[in-house]
Amino acid sequence: xxxxxxxxxxxxxxxxxxxxxxxxxxxATRTPAYPLLFDELRAQLERRRxxxxxxxxxxxxxxxxxxxxxxxxxxxxxxxxxxxxxLRGEELPEGALVSVGSVPADRFVLFVPAGHDGEELTxxxxxxxxxxxxxxxxxxxxxxxxxxxxxxxxxxxxxxFLSEDPFYRFERRVHxxxxxARSLPDRRAQERDRVWGAELKQIIxxxxxxxxxxxxxxxxxxxxxxxxxxxxxxxxxxFEMPRAMFALSDRxxxxxxxxxLCRSAALREGAEVAARRKLxxxxxxxxxxxxxxxxxxxxxxxxxxxxxxxxxxxEVSERAVGAEAESLAEPSAMLRLLGFGLALDDVGTGxxxxxxxxxxxPDYLKVDPSVVRGIDGNLVKQEIFATLARQGSAIGAAMxxxxxxxxxxxxxxxRLGARYAQGYHFAGPAPRERWTS
Amino acid sequence: xxLGRVLIVDDQEDIREMARIVLAGAGYDAEVARSGDxxxxxxxxxxxxxxxxxxxxxxxxxxxxxxxxxxxxxDDPTRVAMFSVKGDVRDKVASLKEGAIDYITKPxxxxxxxxxxxxxxxxxxxxxxxxPTASPR
Numbered sequence: 001x002x003x004x005x006x007x008x009x010x011x012x013x014x015x016x017x018x019x020x021x022x023x024x025x026x027x028a029t030r031t032p033a034y035p036l037l038f039d040e041l042r043a044q045l046e047r048r049r050x051x052x053x054x055x056x057x058x059x060x061x062x063x064x065x066x067x068x069x070x071x072x073x074x075x076x077x078x079x080x081x082x083x084x085x086x087l088r089g090e091e092l093p094e095g096a097l098v099s100v101g102s103v104p105a106d107r108f109v110l111f112v113p114a115g116h117d118g119e120e121l122t123x124x125x126x127x128x129x130x131x132x133x134x135x136x137x138x139x140x141x142x143x144x145x146x147x148x149x150x151x152x153x154x155x156x157x158x159x160x161f162l163s164e165d166p167f168y169r170f171e172r173r174v175h176x177x178x179x180x181a182r183s184l185p186d187r188r189a190q191e192r193d194r195v196w197g198a199e200l201k202q203i204i205x206x207x208x209x210x211x212x213x214x215x216x217x218x219x220x221x222x223x224x225x226x227x228x229x230x231x232x233x234x235x236x237x238x239f240e241m242p243r244a245m246f247a248l249s250d251r252x253x254x255x256x257x258x259x260x261l262c263r264s265a266a267l268r269e270g271a272e273v274a275a276r277r278k279l280x281x282x283x284x285x286x287x288x289x290x291x292x293x294x295x296x297x298x299x300x301x302x303x304x305x306x307x308x309x310x311x312x313x314x315e316v317s318e319r320a321v322g323a324e325a326e327s328l329a330e331p332s333a334m335l336r337l338l339g340f341g342l343a344l345d346d347v348g349t350g351x352x353x354x355x356x357x358x359x360x361x362p363d364y365l366k367v368d369p370s371v372v373r374g375i376d377g378n379l380v381k382q383e384i385f386a387t388l389a390r391q392g393s394a395i396g397a398a399m400x401x402x403x404x405x406x407x408x409x410x411x412x413x414x415r416l417g418a419r420y421a422q423g424y425h426f427a428g429p430a431p432r433e434r435w436t437s
Numbered sequence: 438x439x440l441g442r443v444l445i446v447d448d449q450e451d452i453r454e455m456a457r458i459v460l461a462g463a464g465y466d467a468e469v470a471r472s473g474d475x476x477x478x479x480x481x482x483x484x485x486x487x488x489x490x491x492x493x494x495x496x497x498x499x500x501x502x503x504x505x506x507x508x509x510x511x512d513d514p515t516r517v518a519m520f521s522v523k524g525d526v527r528d529k530v531a532s533l534k535e536g537a538i539d540y541i542t543k544p545x546x547x548x549x550x551x552x553x554x555x556x557x558x559x560x561x562x563x564x565x566x567x568x569p570t571a572s573p574r
Binding site for chain 1: 474475477478505
């Protein structure tokens with residue numbers, strides 16, 4: 001016997017409605033998924049040939065969730081939705097429709113039926129509009145509620161056009177246009193990597209790398225303790241920015257080659273620059289255990305230039321070491337046996353938790369500029385540095401402050417236990433002629 | 438004067454009725470729903486201070502009910518405590534994650550039910566010590 005009351009059917013129906021709505025309407029952003037806009041879009045396309053589609057995707061929001069939890073993800077999306085809501089009438093024309101890509105929302109889909117002038121959009125106009133949206137969203141990520149997020153939120157924005165074609169089912173046309181807009185940034189990036197990657201490989205083949213040198217200063221005496229080698233691509237090319245060059249080399253599979261080239265250039269020049277001083281040379285964690293170091297090739301190079309392993313400090317980035325820390329314990333112990341010094345770079349940027357420190361047992365801890373900058377007036381940074389210094393002294397490592405820009409920063413670092421420092425306060429990176437003459 | 442309005446959601450009549458009588462006797466305004474469907478309607482129609490929501494119900498279970506309730510309400514979420522015969526940790530963690538503020542294992546004693554509800558609705562009051570409550574979001 002059915003014990004339901006007549007009202008039960010109604011309640012059941014209401015629940016069904018709630019289920020459908022919760023599948024299509026995002027709660028955190030209070031925004032519908034774009035399939036709810038199909039009718040509106042269809043109506044718009046009766047009046048014009050095509051509609052602009054702008055796809056907005058926070059690029060590193062997964063990281064937000066893994067670091068801060070799903071509530072933070074939802075709050076971030078809600079914050080972005082609030083900003084997206086203010087785009088209309090500014091970056092976006094009044095008639096633009098705002099939706100999310102799916103529920104729960106992790107990206108936005110904006111439909112732009114016409115330009116600011118009410119006329120049909122051109123490719124150039126839509127591209128410009130998408131670029132403006134990106135600028136606005138990324139500048140908003142400095143405000144609440146994103147200000148506390150590390151890393152800074154970056155936004156991928158792509159665009160495409162939606163048009164009607166009686167041969168295809170309309171809904172599928174919309175999905176395809178959304179996918180096309182979504183994949184545009186990645187397709188552009190791949191194309192750029194292909195072109196720039198070829199250029200980078202050419203640079204590596206022709207060894208067109210310059211080495212700049214920055215002094216590492218002993219804080220007590222003010223004397224130059226050593227020099228760190230920085231590699232730069234050719235002047236007036238995008239490869240002049242080392243971060244871009246090394247990131248690209250990684251994406252196009254040339255990281256090992258570039259690393260080797262930079263290193264040998266640094267070691268060759270180093271003899272000239274830094275007689276009786278330490279050479280700090282950056283190395284990728286992946287090449288640390290490589291045969292070049294272990295087989296004696298590097299020692300040969302040093303001997304031929306009149307230097308010994310004791311003169312060389314190998315620097316690896318704590319960020320780059322990451323999960324590889326354990327596998328690097330043995331090669332780094334071996335290198336230390338051979339006489340090389342070991343420095344851990346980018347210390348204090350966060351996510352390592354001392355794993356690299358423990359495994360690599362470096363002789364120097366180079367504390368990141370983000371901790372050093374303004375440390376004289378920032379008690380939290382002072383506490384971070386002091387904690388790092390305690391860890392350093394526990395393993396017998398000397399502290400090096402990187403990115404020192406004022407005498408106050410230098411003095412505070414010295415007081416907190418830093419032995420060495422480098423930065424523009426002392427001298428920026430410069431070609432070897434500057435230091436040899 | 439009522440100590441608060443409580444909605445008890447359970448498909449089992451004996452538990453539902455016992456909870457209602459106990460809470461009414463303790464001074465609460467206690468109402469019942471026999472299913473998630475009915476609870477969602479009642480919650481849409483009026484405001485409750487606390488919902489006691491059974492996890493194991495046929496058709497719409499407690500989790501689905503809670504999710505749909507969250508989808509249906511605004512910025513001021515209703516306080517929900519889950520209850521279940523299972524006492525496993527995973528369920529407890531899940532209930533906090535879904536935005537429930539307590540987890541009561543069945544069968545519960547009369548005193549315990551009154552105490553738990555009192556701690557949620559009157560933290561720091563004479564009805565019991567404050568419980569740490571998870572943020573409802």
